[in-house]
Amino acid sequence: xxxxxxxxxxxxxxxxxxxxxxxxxxxxxxxxxxxxxxxxxxxxxxxxxxxxxxxxxxxxxxxxxxxxxxxxxxxxxxxxxxxxxxxxxxxxxxxxxxxxxxxxxxxxxxxxxxxxxxxxxxxxxxxxxxxxxxxxxxxxxxxxxxxxxxxxxxxxxxxxxxxxxxxxxxxxxxxxxxxxxxxxxxxxxxxxxxxxxxxxxxxxxxxxxxxxxxxxxxxxxxxxxxxxxxxxxxxxxxxxxxxxxxxxxxxxxxxxxxxxxxxxxxxxxxxxxxxxxxxxxxxxxxxxxxxxxxxxxxxxxxxxxxxxxxxxxxxxxxxxxxxxxxxxxxxxxxxxxxxxxxxxxxxxxxxxxxxxxxxxxxxxxxxxxxxxxxxxxxxxxxxxxxxxxxxxxxxxxxxxxxxxxxxxxxxxxxxxxxxxxxxxxxxxxxxxxxxxxxxxxxxxxxxxxxxxxxxxxxxxxxxxxxxxxxxxxxxxxxxxxxxxxxxxxxxxxxxxxxxxxxxxxx
Ligand code: CS2
Numbered sequence: 302x303x304x305x306x307x308x309x310x311x312x313x314x315x316x317x318x319x320x321x322x323x324x325x326x327x328x329x330x331x332x333x334x335x336x337x338x339x340x341x342x343x344x345x346x347x348x349x350x351x352x353x354x355x356x357x358x359x360x361x362x363x364x365x366x367x368x369x370x371x372x373x374x375x376x377x378x379x380x381x382x383x384x385x386x387x388x389x390x391x392x393x394x395x396x397x398x399x400x401x402x403x404x405x406x407x408x409x410x411x412x413x414x415x416x417x418x419x420x421x422x423x424x425x426x427x428x429x430x431x432x433x434x435x436x437x438x439x440x441x442x443x444x445x446x447x448x449x450x451x452x453x454x455x456x457x458x459x460x461x462x463x464x465x466x467x468x469x470x471x472x473x474x475x476x477x478x479x480x481x482x483x484x485x486x487x488x489x490x491x492x493x494x495x496x497x498x499x500x501x502x503x504x505x506x507x508x509x510x511x512x513x514x515x516x517x518x519x520x521x522x523x524x525x526x527x528x529x530x531x532x533x534x535x536x537x538x539x540x541x542x543x544x545x546x547x548x549x550x551x552x553x554x555x556x557x558x559x560x561x562x563x564x565x566x567x568x569x570x571x572x573x574x575x576x577x578x579x580x581x582x583x584x585x586x587x588x589x590x591x592x593x594x595x596x597x598x599x600x601x602x603x604x605x606x607x608x609x610x611x612x613x614x615x616x617x618x619x620x621x622x623x624x625x626x627x628x629x630x631x632x633x634x635x636x637x638x639x640x641x642x643x644x645x646x647x648x649x650x651x652x653x654x655x656x657x658x659x660x661x662x663x664x665x666x667x668x669x670x671x672x673x674x675x676x677x678x679x680x681x682x683x684x685x686x687x688x689x690x691x692x693x694x695x696x697x698x699x700x701x702x703x704x705x706x707x708x709x710x711x712x713x714x715x716x717x718x719x720x721x722x723x724x725x726x727x728x729x730x731x732x733x734x735x736x737x738x739x740x741x742x743x744x745x746x747x748x749x750x751x752x753x754x755x756x757x758x759x760x761x762x763x764x765x766x767x768x769x770x771x772x773x774x775x776x777x778x779x780x781x782x783x784x785x786x787x788x789x790x791x792x793x794x795x796x797x798x799x800x801x802x803x804x805x806x807x
Contacts, residue, residue, distance in 0.1 A: 314567040317395040317414065325414060326565040329400070332416035333365045339373035339419050340439050342591070346481050347446040348376035348392075348421065354401055354549040354574035356444060356505055361417040362596035372591040373419040375434055379447075379481065381425040389423035391569040397421055400568045402560040404682035405576045412564040424484070428477045435488030436495065441588035444503040445515065447481050450696030450746040452508065452518045456768050461521025472525055482522040489523070489538065490530050499537030501586045505545045507616055508700060509608050512542035512583065539587035544607040546579040546615065548677060550685040575683050577673075581607045606662040609704075613659050614651060614667070615674050617701040621650050621718065622678070623691040624725030628735050628796040634678050634685040642800040648675070649804045650718045658708050692743040694726055695751070699768040706772055716780050717806035720787040721799055723774075727763035727788070730755055735796060760785065 315324050322331050343360065345352060363369045376397070378385055392399075397418040403411045424431045435443065445451075453462050461482075462468065471483025478484045489499060502519060504511035519538070523531040550556065550573050560571045582593065584600040594600055601607075625646070626637035637643050651671045661667045678685075706719055728735060732742050746768070747755075754762040761781060764774040774780050791799045 314561055314565040316567050317398045317400075319396045319398070322398070322414065322416075328412070329564050329566065330411070330413035332361070332414065334370070334416075336416050336419065338370045339364065340371050341375040341419060341434070341437075342372040342439060342589075343374045343442045343444060344377060344435055344440050345374050345418075345444045345446070346377045346379065346484070347448070347451075348378055348418070349446055350549040350552060350572045351545075351547070352376075352444075352446045352505065353399060353415065353418075353572045355545055355547045355578060355580065356446075357415050357417045358401060358574075358578070359580060359593060359596050359598055360591060361413075361415050363591040363593065364417055366592055366595060369591055371439065374417050376418050376421040377424055377431050377434075377484075378421065379424045379479070379484075386423065386426070388570065389421060389426070392418075392421040395568070395570065399570045399572060400560065400564050400566055401572050401574060402563060403574050403576050404680065404684075406676065406680040406682065408682050410563055410682070411576075412560070412566075414566075425479075428484070431484055432476070432478075432488050432491065435484060436491035436497070438497055440500055442501045442503055442586065442590065443485060444505055445481065446505045448693065448696065449506055449508055449700050450693060451481065451506070452514050453480075453482070454514060454517060456699060457771050459517065461518050463521070463525050468522065471522075475526070482518050485519055486523045486526060486530070486534070489519075489534055490527075493530065493533050493537075498588060499534065499539075500588050501539045501541065501590070503541055503543060503582070503586075505543055507545065507612060507697075509612055510542055510605055511608070512540040512585075512604075516540040537587065539585045541583035541585040542604040542608065543580065543582040544604055544611055546611055547577065548575045548680075548683060548685055549573060550683060551689045556684070573683065575677060575680055577677055601662075603662050606660065607665075609659060610661040610665065610667065610670060612701050613655055613705055614670060616697070617655065617705065618647055618651060618674055618678070619690045620694065620698055620701050621722045622647055623687045624694075624729050625721055625796055625800055627687050627691065627740060628725045628728060628791065629800075630734065630736065630738070632687055634687060634690070635681045635683070637687065638675070638679050640797070642797045642804065644675075645804040646718060646721070646800045649806075653715060653807070654709060654718055655705055658705065688741065691729060691740075693745065694729070695744045695746040695766065695768055698723075698726065703769075703772060706774070710772065710774070710777055710780065713779070715806045716783040717787065717803040720780070720784045721791070721803045723763055724784060724788045724791055724799075725796070728791070730763065735791065760788075 422431050455462050467479045471478040471480050475487045502515050504515040508514050520531050523534050581599040581604050583604050631637035656667045748767050751766045761775045
C-alpha cells in the first residue's frame with residue numbers, strides 16, 4: 302500500500318456501488334466474496350464510525366470464509382434530523398459499501414472496501430421495516446453501539462429510567478417506537494407471538510458489564526409492558542458481555558478528502574481506524590454466531606476484567622487527557638502528548654492513581670498495557686481529535702473515572718490529577734478554553750437541573766452534576782480544597798503549570 306507521501310493525485314475517484322467494485326484502484330482491498338449471496342443474520346443499531354471500523358471489519362473477515370454467508374449485517378439508524386437523513390441516502394447510494402482506511406504508527410496506510418453491511422434502515426422513516434427485520438427468522442444477533450449514555454440507566458439506582466419521555470412514548474406506541482429498547486422489545490414480542498426463538502443482544506459500547514447493562518435495560522422496558530414477555534425474554538435472549546477497542550477518529554470534510562485522495566475512491570461515508578483492534582466477547586450466543594474465533598475475536602469468560610482494564614486505563618486516560626490538553630490549546634491527541642507536562646501527568650495518573658488499584662485479566666501486564674496505550678495515543682498518522690473524546694463527558698466521565706475516584710476518595714489518595722481533569726471539564730462546559738477560544742460543547746445527557754447548576758455561581762457546580770452525585774465529591778472537604786486550588790492555579794499560572802503540579806503530586 303502506498304504511503305501518504307505518494308498521495309499526489311485522484312481526489313475525485315470512483316463512486317462506490319456494487320457495479321463499480323471492479324473499477325476501484327488495485328491498491329484497495331475489495332470484498333473477496335459474492336455480496337449477492339449474503340443474508341442478514343445480524344442487525345446492528347447505531348451505525349457510527351466505531352462500529353464500521355470495528356465489528357463490521359471482523360464480520361467482513363468472517364464473510365470471506367466459505368459457509369458464513371448468512372452473517373451479513375443490516376444497519377439501523379435511530380437518529381432523526383437532516384444530517385441523519387443525508388447519511389441514510391449516502392449509504393443507500395453506495396449500496397452500503399464504504400472504505401476503511403487504517404493508519405499505522407509508521408505512516409503506512411491500508412484501504413479496504415467493507416461489504417458486510419447489505420442494507421441500512423433509517424428508523425424514523427420506516428419503523429415498521431425495522432421491526433419486521435428484527436422479527437425476521439434469519440435475525441440471530443442484534444448488536445448495539447448506542448453510546449455510553451444510550452442505555453438509560455439511573456446513575457444511582459442502576460435501574461432503567463421509565464420516566465424518560467421517549468420511553469414513555471414507546472410504551473404507549475409500541476408499533477412506532479423511537480428508542481432502541483422500544484424496537485427490541487416489540488420485535489421480541491412479535492417473535493414470541495410468531496413462535497420464533499429470540500436472539501443475542503450484543504452490546505459493543507464501552508461500559509462495564511455491557512451485557513448486564515443491556516439486560517437490565519431490555520428487561521426493565523419489557524417488564525413495564527408485560528411481565529410474561531419479560532420472562533420469555535429472560536429465557537430466549539442472551540446478553541454476552543464484550544470489550545471493544547479501536548480508535549476511530551471523527552471524519553469531517555478534511556478527513557474525507559484526505560482518505561479519498563489515498564484510496565482514489567469518492568466515498569461519501571469513509572471511516573478511519575488505527576491498526577490496533579481488539580474484541581473480547583463472552584461466548585454466549587443463544588442463536589449462533591459467525592466464526593469469530595477464526596478472525597481474531599477473543600472468546601473468553603473473563604471479559605469483565607478486560608472491560609475494567611480498558612475503561613479504567615484507556616478510556617479514562619482519554620478523558621484525563623482531553624480537557625486539560627484543550628485548555629493548553631491542543632486539538633489533536635498525538636500533538637498534545639508531545640507536550641512533556643501532559644505526557645508526565647498522564648503517566649502519573651496511570652501509574653499512581655489507577656494501576657495500583659485495578660485488577661487486570663490473568664496473564665496481562667498492566668505495565669505493558671499502559672505502554673501500548675501511550676504508543677497508540679502517540680500515533681501521528683491517525684489525527685484523533687480531542688473534541689471527539691471530550692464530547693458526551695457527562696455520560697463518559699462517571700463510567701470511566703467513578704471507580705478510581707471513589708477509591709481515591711475512600712482511601713484518601715492523591716486528588717490532584719482527577720481534580721485537574723474536572724476543573725478543565727468545568728471550563729470546557731462553559732464553551733471556551735482559557736484563552737477564550739470557542740469549544741463546541743455536545744453534552745446531550747446534562748439534565749435541566751445540571752444546566753441550572755452550571756448557570757449558578759456555585760464554584761463547585763461541576764462536582765454536583767447529577768452523574769457525579771453518588772460520589773458526593775462536594776461533601777469531601779479535602780477534595781474541595783484541592784479542586785479549588787487547582788482551579789485557581791489553572792487561572793493564575795496556566796494549564797502547563799497546573800499539569801506539572803498535578804504530575805508531581807504523590
Ligand atoms: C474514547 C473512545 O470517546 C471516547 O470515550 O475514549 O472512543 C476510544 O477511542 C475507544 O473506546 C477506543 O477503543
